[in-house]
Amino acid sequence: MRHPALVNALLATTFGNTAAAITACEDRTLRIWNLLDGKLLDTLPTPRPVKRIFATADNNLVLLDPEGLTCLGGSQNA
Numbered sequence: 001m002r003h004p005a006l007v008n009a010l011l012a013t014t015f016g017n018t019a020a021a022i023t024a025c026e027d028r029t030l031r032i033w034n035l036l037d038g039k040l041l042d043t044l045p046t047p048r049p050v051k052r053i054f055a056t057a058d059n060n061l062v063l064l065d066p067e068g069l070t071c072l073g074g075s076q077n078a
Helices: none
Strands: 007-015 018-025 029-034 040-045 052-055 061-065 068-072
Touching: 007 052, 018 052
Parallel strands: none
Antiparallel strands: 007 018, 018 029, 029 040, 052 061, 061 068
8 A cells, every 4th residue: 555645644444345545645536445455446636635534424525625625525435
């Protein structure tokens, strides 16, 4: 598991039916990793570096960056 810059946040969750980790990096990306084999599942660009990642009870991701909060609906079940 590698990022080209500092990792600001980590969230352990599920992605579909896969145990996953979502990491937020200073390079303005979110990366979704398979926790069982360490493989990168997806990379999502963000407009600013995300500082915190939260999951809601209804499977939304909430991202906190210097400009405020962003909600990504249903992202954990993609």
